[in-house]
Amino acid sequence: MNGAEWLARSLKDSGQTHFFFVDAVLRRTLLEMERIGVQPVLAHTEKAAVYMADAYGRISGRPGVVAAQSVGTANLAAGLQDAWLGRSPVLALTGHKPIGHQHRNAYQEVAHAPLFAPVTKHAAQVHEAADLPRQFRQAWSAAVSAPPRPVHLDLNGLMGEFVERSTTDEPPAALGAWVAPAHRPMADAASVQAAARALLSATKLAIVAGDGAALSGCGAEVLALAEALRAPIATSLGARGMVPTRHPLHVGVVGNYSSPPANQVVHAAELVCFIGCDTGDQVTHTWRVPKPGVRVVQLDADPLEFHRSYAAEVTLLGDPRATLAALVAAVGTPARDGGFLAEAQALMAAWRREVAPRLASDAVAIDPARLCAEITRALPADGILVADTGYSGIWTGTLIELEPSQTYLRAAGSLGWAFPAALGAKCAAPDRKVIAWSGDGALYYHLPELETAKRRGIAVVLVVNNNSGFGQGWPGYLKQAGNRPRAAEQVLRFGPTDFAAIAGQFGLKGIRVERPQEIAAALAEALASNETVVVDVATDIEARAPEPWTPQEGA
Structure with a gap:
């Protein structure tokens, strides 16, 4: 089959229901998609199309797919910033002028690779349909692996037409089972035991769950750990709602976009357990909350997040949901001093009383x-x-x-x-x-x-x-x-x-x-x-x- 047919059928077989784009790109593919039931959604700007694909990826776990022709490439790349920062799987498809037209002042052509380098974790050029199956599978896998982020395939032809018209012998790909997070490895047993000992040694303990925790879907496990340790839970903005926001252990969003109690509680803690949380300036109130020098236990699926802003006493490399199940078992049901939690709950209750008239x-x-x-x-x-x-x-x-x-x-x-x-x-x-x-x-x-x-x-x-x-x-x-x-x-x-x-x-x-x-x-x-x-x-x-x-x- 030709590249247009292969791409349309692979998207369909992989569970994609929508394809977001700005004309003119992949017109043969769009016709085939419409025929087999993948809905093309024409947006009015490339950034809007990317934002649609971004949220589609966050909700479905599969890469949101977005496309633009060569001249729209810079606009599309600019739109990927949010997906990159938000750890969202997005597959960006763009056309580029043929190789023979490059470096010759071709109309509307600029170098694509530098535009996408800061906002993608994987990028490749696709010259013909024979290359497409391999590149498509690799890009999809990269998009949904930890941490999920955008990927880019640059297709030969202003509208990708050289890839669409050429042929491949491979059957369509069915990648719908590959969703973010694609893998759930558990941290090693020694790290889990070390983390449990550290957590049990702290009287004033706070948990901060971040976007990576929300992505892992570990709200129940976070609550189980907090209940065992009698520890208040704060979240990043992106993890809002992963645990019930009215739960007695919840103290709100921490950082720059915070109501007062969360920052007060996390700053007062002697040990902070970061779970899937990037420790950037927004979630730490510009690295003031928690206070510098605090003891830290850090659990993340991405090892690059360790020690970025706070030196960690114990690090656990693994999927938060899978690893928390083991950590909860290691912690057990200890007798805990509930004084720090009571202080946190009093702060939260006072703030709720204060804001009630405005609500x-x-x-x-x-x-x-x-x-x-x-x-x-x-x-x-x-x-x-x-x-x-x-x-x-x-x-x-x-x-x-x-x-x-x-x-x-x-x-x-x-x-x-x-x-x-x-x-x-x-x-x-x-x-x-x-x-x-x-x-x-x-x-x-x-x-x-x-x-x-x-x-x-x-x-x-x-x-x-x-x-x-x-x-x-x-x-x-x-x-x-x-x-x-x-x-x-x-x-x-x-x-x-x-x-x-x-x-x-x-x-x-x-x-x-x-x-x-x-x-x-x-x-x-x-x-x-x-x-x-x-x-x-x-x-x-x-x-x-x-x-x-x-x-x-x-x-």
């Missing part, structure tokens, strides 16, 4: 905290919540309560990620309800994907935290501007825009919400729809999200 606020303009409370009540038991970066991540990561049966996806840093990502998540999980939380500033990035949602019949609830500006930086910048508030407005304010009305122009339902009492009914109506609905919530730009607790200098 019930009837203020107009609307306090986003009230919007968080309404989404907590509305999100179905198996719902998916997709959040943008910045304040969207802080609001949702601190004030929306989640259960492990629900899924929380967050942007790893790129503004505008949430809405197209929500479309990709829905493609991967058509029977689950998806709510996207986007600020108005983020939505302007990919507003045209409302047309994609309408055309392809992808149904998500797009909640717009609409405060007519970039709320996270607004009060500080206004203060900095002093007696020139107009100058601050020119930098960080825009609109006002009625996104509900704009949704109507795309043929979609839009609901404008201007009073907090209207939120619940709007969310219920939107969740009942079989099309994308925009819930445009007029919020207060002066409202402040929870701020992280910060240790005093030198503490």
Whole structure:
């Protein structure tokens, strides 16, 4: 068969339901995919297409597949940054001008390898269909192995046409069983015993579970370890919801996007157990939480994460879920002092009392905290919540309560990620309800994907935290501007825009919400729809999200 047939059938046989792209690329393959039941999703920008594939990969565990022709390659590579940082399996396919056209000022051609090097773990050129089966299997395997990350195949021809037209004798690949995490090795027995001894020796012990733990699906094992050790659990933002956020052992997200208790608890610990957590600046509040010199036990499937920021007393190289099962057995049922846990629970209870009035606020303009409370009540038991970066991540990561049966996806840093990502998540999980939380500033990035949602019949609830500006930086910048508030407005304010009305122009339902009492009914109506609905919530730009607790200098 020719390369177009082989690729289309391999995607189908591997369980892929959608293929995200920007024209013009792999046109023969697209026709074959449509014929055999893989849905091509044409996006309006390469970055939006990548964000769709990113969330598709996070939800399905299989690589989200995205493609663009030669001239769109730079845009596609830029979009892979979030998938790289978020440890998401993505297979990027691009066309390139034929070898004979290279280094001759060919129209629209730039070198692809340097663009993809920082955001892929594997890359290869495919010259003809005979090379495709081997390269496809290798790329897929690399994408789902620990840590899962994007891979890139650069296909011969502006639109990959040389690979499509040439032939291969190999049967289509069926790789659907290869999902992230593809392998679950357990740490060696000696390390498990050493870790158990270290954990049992600490009275003030905190557990920090990260994105790698969420990927491993080890929420039950984390809880079992914490219950045995009577240890509070904090998570990274990306691991929000892997354990019930209302559980008595849970103290919230730790780091820069934190409510106060988590940072206080982790900073006070004498030993911190990092589970699938990268110890970067966001999760450690710029390496201040936990405090430098703290004792550390670190469990990760990626050995490159060990000792990055904190010297570990014990390291366990293995899949978190598989290794935690052994570690829980090694710890057993010891008698433990519950004083540190009681202190953590008191901090959490005090903070919940403090924030409760805002969760019930009837203020107009609307306090986003009230919007968080309404989404907590509305999100179905198996719902998916997709959040943008910045304040969207802080609001949702601190004030929306989640259960492990629900899924929380967050942007790893790129503004505008949430809405197209929500479309990709829905493609991967058509029977689950998806709510996207986007600020108005983020939505302007990919507003045209409302047309994609309408055309392809992808149904998500797009909640717009609409405060007519970039709320996270607004009060500080206004203060900095002093007696020139107009100058601050020119930098960080825009609109006002009625996104509900704009949704109507795309043929979609839009609901404008201007009073907090209207939120619940709007969310219920939107969740009942079989099309994308925009819930445009007029919020207060002066409202402040929870701020992280910060240790005093030198503490």
